[in-house]
Amino acid sequence: xxxxxxxxxxxxxTQMNFASADEVMGRRYFNEFLGHVHKNPSSDSTSxxxxxxxxxxxxxxxxxxxxxxxxxxxxxxxxxxxSKFLSQKRPPCFQEKYPxxxxxxxxxxxxxxxxxxxxxxxxxxxxxxx
Amino acid sequence: xxxxxxxxxxxxxxxxxxQDPTQTxxxxxxxxxxxxxxxxxxxxxxxxxxxxxxxxxxxxxxKQKKQISISRYSYPDKDDFWxxxxxxxxVKNAQLLRWDFPKPEYGIDTAFKGLLENFGFYNRHFKxxxxxxxxxxxxxxxxxxxxxxxxxxxxxxxxxxxxxVDIALLLFEDMLRLDEGYFHENLGLKTDFLGTNFYGKEAPxxxxxxxxxxxxxxxxxxxxxxxxxxxxxTKKMDGYLKADPVLWNAYFNLLKKIDRLTKNDLLYKDYxxxxxxxxxxxxxxxxxxxxx
Numbered sequence: 001x002x003x004x005x006x007x008x009x010x011x012x013x014t015q016m017n018f019a020s021a022d023e024v025m026g027r028r029y030f031n032e033f034l035g036h037v038h039k040n041p042s043s044d045s046t047s048x049x050x051x052x053x054x055x056x057x058x059x060x061x062x063x064x065x066x067x068x069x070x071x072x073x074x075x076x077x078x079x080x081x082x083s084k085f086l087s088q089k090r091p092p093c094f095q096e097k098y099p100x101x102x103x104x105x106x107x108x109x110x111x112x113x114x115x116x117x118x119x120x121x122x123x124x125x126x127x128x129x130x
Numbered sequence: 131x132x133x134x135x136x137x138x139x140x141x142x143x144x145x146x147x148x149q150d151p152t153q154t155x156x157x158x159x160x161x162x163x164x165x166x167x168x169x170x171x172x173x174x175x176x177x178x179x180x181x182x183x184x185x186x187x188x189x190x191x192x193k194q195k196k197q198i199s200i201s202r203y204s205y206p207d208k209d210d211f212w213x214x215x216x217x218x219x220x221v222k223n224a225q226l227l228r229w230d231f232p233k234p235e236y237g238i239d240t241a242f243k244g245l246l247e248n249f250g251f252y253n254r255h256f257k258x259x260x261x262x263x264x265x266x267x268x269x270x271x272x273x274x275x276x277x278x279x280x281x282x283x284x285x286x287x288x289x290x291x292x293x294x295v296d297i298a299l300l301l302f303e304d305m306l307r308l309d310e311g312y313f314h315e316n317l318g319l320k321t322d323f324l325g326t327n328f329y330g331k332e333a334p335x336x337x338x339x340x341x342x343x344x345x346x347x348x349x350x351x352x353x354x355x356x357x358x359x360x361x362x363x364t365k366k367m368d369g370y371l372k373a374d375p376v377l378w379n380a381y382f383n384l385l386k387k388i389d390r391l392t393k394n395d396l397l398y399k400d401y402x403x404x405x406x407x408x409x410x411x412x413x414x415x416x417x418x419x420x421x422x
Contacts (some may be wrong), residue, residue: 033217044232094214100203104334105218114224118217121229123239123258127246 022078023061028086030072033094034116037079041069042073043120048077050116053093057081085119134195201418203329211324216271216279218339219346220259228262233284241294242301245377250386251305258301260284264397267404269350272313276381278305286398292392295383299367299377306366312359315343354404361414368415385412 036047039056051057051074060078069080072122095102107115206214215227224230230367239258246254256278264285271279279299288295305312310365319341357365371378389408402408 033214094206094210097207097210098202098204100328101206101334104339106336111221114221114230115217117224117230118220118259121233121259123236123260124256125239125243125369126255127243127252129252 021072022071023076023087025059025075027056027057028072028088029055030081030085031087031091032085032116032119033082034112035114035119036070037074037077037081041066041080043082045080047107047113047116048079049074050112051081053095054090057086061070082120107108134356168360190402191366200327200329203333204327205323205325205334206366207325209277211321213273213277213279215339215342216273216346219271220281222343223347226263227266227281228282229259231262233260237294238282238297238301242298243300245295246305248374249302254305256280256301256305258282262335264289266302266350267401268300269396269404270301270308270313271346272308273401278308280304289395289398290387292384292387293380295377295380296387298313299371299381299384302370303363303367306363307359310359311353312363312364312368313349316349316353316355317342319345350404352399352403354406357410360406364411364414382412382415387414402409 023036030051031052034052037051039048041044055074057070059112060071060073065071068083070083070086070098072079072081072086073077150303172236172389187258188245205211214249220229238260242256242258246256254276257273258280261281261283261286264283266281266283267286268282269280271281271413273279282297282301286292292300336358367381385408386400391398392408
């Protein structure tokens with residue numbers, strides 16, 4: 001009798017575990033100098049964490065993610081990053097190219113936050129030949 | 131028993147006499163092995179060649195490692211330095227300029243892109259930052275070759291009731307200023323260090339960066355551009371826009387609007403310090419009246 005209950009408990013626990021683990025669809029690299037993982041798929045939404053250029057992020061499977069956004073995991077945080085800031089290949093980065101000069105910037109947390117927000121606020125464009 | 135002890139003593143003392151007292155046991159052992167005999171064997175085996183090859187590889191690796199280590203101390207080249215320092219200035223002045231606020235889609239980027247493509251400015255990469263302060267009305271910050279960072283104020287756009295075309299024209303004017311190198315000229319700081327290396331030299335410190343940031347602040351809030359620079363930019367605008375009368379009229383009316391604003395609104399009185407002077411700009415591009 002108790003053995004039966006034990007098996008049911010283990011089965012339920014495993015299923016719960018499966019339900020909470022998100023399916024990883026792949027990995028991408030953050031391609032801006034600094035940026036944010038947002039709570040919601042909007043650049044004005046709360047920042048969960050700051051990511052640096054070349055940071056590898058896990059792309060998670062999730063339904064109803066708006067076009068132009070990815071649902072990602074960075075460390076313990078799960079949130080949204082605009083797809084234009086994620087590359088499949090390792091991007092060239094200022095931090096990597098000029099590490100000692102980058103150190104001389106000596107950015108504090110508030111500066112890193114604002115620098116990350118810059119890319120969220122920019123209206124960007126590139127002209128092309130018609 | 132006595133005899134056997136005597137023989138043992140004699141034998142051991144003889145052994146001691148036979149050894150060179152100045153030699154260590156290792157040296158003595160080395161003497162026993164004659165390496166000259168196996169040297170030729172090693173040569174024939176190619177082991178010496180292998181050893182030399184390995185030494186060359188190790189030397190090359192060491193050289194490359196040192197080069198990598200030195201390259202970590204490079205100053206950014208001009209295409210990497212200017213966008214970085216411009217953004218650093220925006221970050222340092224984030225609270226003053228108040229650009230971290232939610233904003234709707236204005237379509238400024240599309241209008242500006244269209245204008246540039248209309249005039250044949252291809253492969254230009256631009257970033258536009260809308261700020262929520264009248265402290266800085268509109269400005270173009272350097273960002274490397276064919277790259278631009280523009281700042282435009284939302285209160286300024288609202289007060290002037292600017293259309294997307296008006297905004298695109300203002301940004302175009304800012305772009306021409308950057309292309310002419312007026313910002314660097316007015317900054318007046320030595321930039322010959324760009325792309326060089328500071329390995330073994332004094333590393334760039336806070337003072338070094340502050341010099342640039344202060345220079346930016348001075349140009350953006352105080353010095354701006356001089357009359358000569360304004361004259362040249364206005365003439366250039368006139369030249370480009372003459373081919374499109376609708377755009378030329380829009381620019382002419384825009385200058386009139388700015389002139390009115392600077393004369394009537396105290397909030398924008400400093401505009402003239404940065405961009406002298408809308409009144410003169412109007413005169414410079416006004417068609418000459420012919421006296422018969």
